[in-house]
Amino acid sequence: MSQLVIPLDRILPSRKTPEGLLNSRKFKQIQSSIAEVGLIEPLTIGKANKATGHHILLDGHIRLMVLRQFEYDDAPCLIATDDESYTFNNRINRLSTVHEHYMIRRAVERGVSRERLAIALNMDISFVDKKLNLLDGLCAEVVELLKDQEFSAYVSPVLRKMKPIRQLECVELMVSANNLTVPYAQALLMATPDNLLVEPSKAKRINGVTPEQISKMEREMTNLHGQYKLVEQTYGEVILNLVLAKGYLSKLLDNPQVSRYLRLHQPDVLAEFENIIQTVSLDK
Secondary structure, three states: OEEEEEEHHHEEOOOOOOOOHHHOHHHHHHHHHHHHHOOOOOEEEOOOOOOOOOEEEEEOHHHHHHHHHOOOOEEEEEEOOHHHHHHHHHHOOOOOHHHHHHHHHHHHHOOOOHHHHHHHOOOOHHHHHHHHOOOOOOOHHHHHHHOOOOOOOOHHHHHHOEOHHHHHHHHHHHHHOOOOOHHHHHHHHHOOOHHHEOOHHHHOOOOOOOHHHHHHHHHHHHHHHHHHHHHHHHHHHHHHHHHHHHHHHHHHHHOHHHHHHHHHHOHHHHHHHHHHHHHHHHHO
């Protein structure tokens, strides 16, 4: 990507403004941030249209609205290539927690105080510190898995109590389950063997949980992770076979004679075939 300063009147939004956005917490947070410390994160736009000179906005719709509200004339923008345009347009539709961390880090590196950031982001200064130190102690593979996710800053301190290999195992489970909550992270911590903890004597202290219960959780979590890895290895092959079966069944049922025979003599089989076709179609 290349970065340029682009006049705002040459930037066109790529989607409509959602109803109620102006009263949302996210809008007010970004509004307060820009008012207090200016624009930290550049907008992301596509290449200029050769005929009009306009750029399509790929990421940063709320920032653009706030900049226009404050009567900015231009803004720093990242110009995406064609391949990157696909990525931004289809995958980035929110500010991820890791992305927010990088924004705060950049602001501090530019000399913005934590106090000003707390005012700009409408949050307590202690929470700014948590956002600032979000990735400390996390291995690179975990950061890569979390980069497009939204999760509480309180998840990181739980993960830091584990060694890198265990961090990665737990985050894989959390992402696959679409459950990046603190309670789930704490449950995974409790089920972690001592040899995979940074400080075993401190990490597992919790009221109401006996050593026997912890040992049982460890065994169950080990079993769960093994099942997850097995599913991960076979998922692609299973889906391919299912799609091939769906294609075959679709052609089979397109034959009026076969369809009529099944309807008259094997209605249960016909119902199962139709269910398989419908299920695979929905997955696609």
